[in-house]
Amino acid sequence: MTIKSLHKRESDLAQSKNQLEILSNGIFRNGDLPKFKDKIAETNQFPLKAKPLEILQINVGYMCNQVCKHCHVDAGPDRKEIMTRETMQQCLDVIKNTGAHTLDLTGGAPEMNPNFRWFVEEASKIGVKDFIVRSNLTIIRANKKYHDLPEFFKKHKVHVVSSMPHWTRGKTDKQRGDGVFDSSIKALQELNAVGYGMPGSDLKLDLVYNPSGAFLPGDQASMEKDFKKALLEDFNIHFHNLFAITNLPISRFLEYLIASENYEDYMYNLVEAYNPAAVANVMCTNTLSVSWDGYLYDCDFNQMLELPVNSNVKHISEYNEDLLEGREIVISQHCYGCTAGAGSSCQGSVA
Amino acid sequence: MQKTYYDPADLKKFGNISDWNEELGAKFFDYYSKVFEEGALTAREKSLIALAVAHTIQCPYCIDAYTGDGLQRGITKEEMMEALHVAGAIRGGASLVHGVQMMNKVNKLDM
Numbered sequence: 315m316t317i318k319s320l321h322k323r324e325s326d327l328a329q330s331k332n333q334l335e336i337l338s339n340g341i342f343r344n345g346d347l348p349k350f351k352d353k354i355a356e357t358n359q360f361p362l363k364a365k366p367l368e369i370l371q372i373n374v375g376y377m378c379n380q381v382c383k384h385c386h387v388d389a390g391p392d393r394k395e396i397m398t399r400e401t402m403q404q405c406l407d408v409i410k411n412t413g414a415h416t417l418d419l420t421g422g423a424p425e426m427n428p429n430f431r432w433f434v435e436e437a438s439k440i441g442v443k444d445f446i447v448r449s450n451l452t453i454i455r456a457n458k459k460y461h462d463l464p465e466f467f468k469k470h471k472v473h474v475v476s477s478m479p480h481w482t483r484g485k486t487d488k489q490r491g492d493g494v495f496d497s498s499i500k501a502l503q504e505l506n507a508v509g510y511g512m513p514g515s516d517l518k519l520d521l522v523y524n525p526s527g528a529f530l531p532g533d534q535a536s537m538e539k540d541f542k543k544a545l546l547e548d549f550n551i552h553f554h555n556l557f558a559i560t561n562l563p564i565s566r567f568l569e570y571l572i573a574s575e576n577y578e579d580y581m582y583n584l585v586e587a588y589n590p591a592a593v594a595n596v597m598c599t600n601t602l603s604v605s606w607d608g609y610l611y612d613c614d615f616n617q618m619l620e621l622p623v624n625s626n627v628k629h630i631s632e633y634n635e636d637l638l639e640g641r642e643i644v645i646s647q648h649c650y651g652c653t654a655g656a657g658s659s660c661q662g663s664v665a
Numbered sequence: 666m667q668k669t670y671y672d673p674a675d676l677k678k679f680g681n682i683s684d685w686n687e688e689l690g691a692k693f694f695d696y697y698s699k700v701f702e703e704g705a706l707t708a709r710e711k712s713l714i715a716l717a718v719a720h721t722i723q724c725p726y727c728i729d730a731y732t733g734d735g736l737q738r739g740i741t742k743e744e745m746m747e748a749l750h751v752a753g754a755i756r757g758g759a760s761l762v763h764g765v766q767m768m769n770k771v772n773k774l775d776m
Contacts, residue, residue, distance in 0.1 A: 482741055525736070532737040536708065540739055586677070 316491070317381050319390040320566060327569050328388065330620040337563065337647040341578055347585050350649045357590040362643035364612070367635055368600040371418040371614060371660065372397075372405055374430060375606045378422040379456045382477075382490045384524060384567040386618055389422040396426075397606040401630065402433045404608060408633045409440050414602075418660065420448040420614065425460060438470040446473045448522075448660075451501040452494055464501075464508045473518040474510055475557070476502070479526045481544035489526040502551045511553040520555045522662075528576035530583060530654055531558035534663045557662030560584075562615050562651035584650040592657025595664035598643045604630050612643045614660070619648065676726045709738050716745060717752040
């Protein structure tokens with residue numbers, strides 16, 4: 315069944331303020347569960363403050379060829395928010411001067427931005443140590459004009475990070491849509507064919523695992539072992555690392571949690587799995603997220619909740635790394651998603 | 666008065682059994698966590714065994730816990746159901762194998 319974005323359906327949850335209200339009311343308002351702020355205060359970790367920047371994550375647009383049930387971006391073919399070349403140029407100016415070692419392009423499907431290739435070409439000239447593109451895999455197979463993406467990524471030494479919720483068709487298609495599994499397998503084989511993900515290869519290919527339901531990810535190392543074994547045996551596919559990422563209770567995943575009556579149990583699970591060691595390494599303290607229109611956020615999730623950075627510098631055009639360092643991170647109850655168990659970030663577990 | 670014998674919220678209080686006997690409680694939970702570590706069997710295999718046993722002893726807490734544990738480990742619903750049929754086969758077999766005892770008795774007594 316094809317689903318539409320919350321925005322297209324004009325759902326109440328398309329408004330970020332309604333999501334934030336849900337995350338602050340009910341079990342958090344009546345005191346059944348502690349607010350995130352109070353929880354991190356117990357271990358003297360409030361307020362969270364930004365450390366020196368390491369990762370600049372740029373969301374080049376919310377348009378996507380897929381409509382995944384759990385998408386925190388509410389991405390889909392009907393989303394028209396796309397970064398302009400002018401904003402990309404402003405990002406490039408920042409990349410040239412940043413101390414960050416990682417540049418991380420995400421979306422939507424970043425490849426659908428008409429200026430994506432130009433941006434990658436320009437950014438790769440700057441020579442950032444780790445240049446990530448988050449590709450949903452199926453885009454490579456979606457249209458002839460994308461078929462050469464594996465070669466294009468290789469040419470610019472892009473580090474490809476791709477989503478794969480399970481090594482079986484059933485669980486994958488349930489979360490990401492019919493046909494996604496077969497198409498993803500084909501795309502992975504094509505990436506392998508040009509050298510991506512092969513043992514010892516410098517062409518890095520990592521996979522992202524998101525649980526396909528209202529439960530937390532298992533141990534990242536064990537999951538990686540199971541993924542590697544199954545993908546190799548069944549499809550002769552190689553990849554380097556698996557990042558296990560917890561689904562945060564926002565956007566379409568929040569909608570799913572509420573509709574399936576799992577919201578309260580899920581929040582209890584997140585809070586019970588709270589790990590202060592993960593708080594020490596949460597990604598918002600070393601990452602900046604840039605939205606399609608150039609505004610700055612502590613992370614991609616805060617971007618979707620429209621919670622901008624707590625700084626005088628609000629936009630990429632006025633970027634100042636010194637002023638942004640030490641800023642107080644903006645938090646709400648969704649942050650429990652990054653501090654549960656072994657922790658969660660765009661680079662996987664953190665504790 | 667509580668209207669049911671089981672409350673899902675009680676599962677989270679499992680650790681409280683140590684309150685009334687700290688020494689034995691601690692020994693039990695230490696043993697429990699050791700049992701489920703990776704060994705000659707993987708933690709994944711142990712999780713499926715636990716799920717099958719949970720259904721055999723019909724423990725609602727254990728079914729709740731090991732269904733969730735299985736999902737976290739990426740165990741599929743097909744694998745879970747197959748594990749349950751192993752439990753079902755042993756349970757059913759345990760009844761039916763006693764049929765031999767019944768047959769022996771009948772053969773002895775019946776003319």
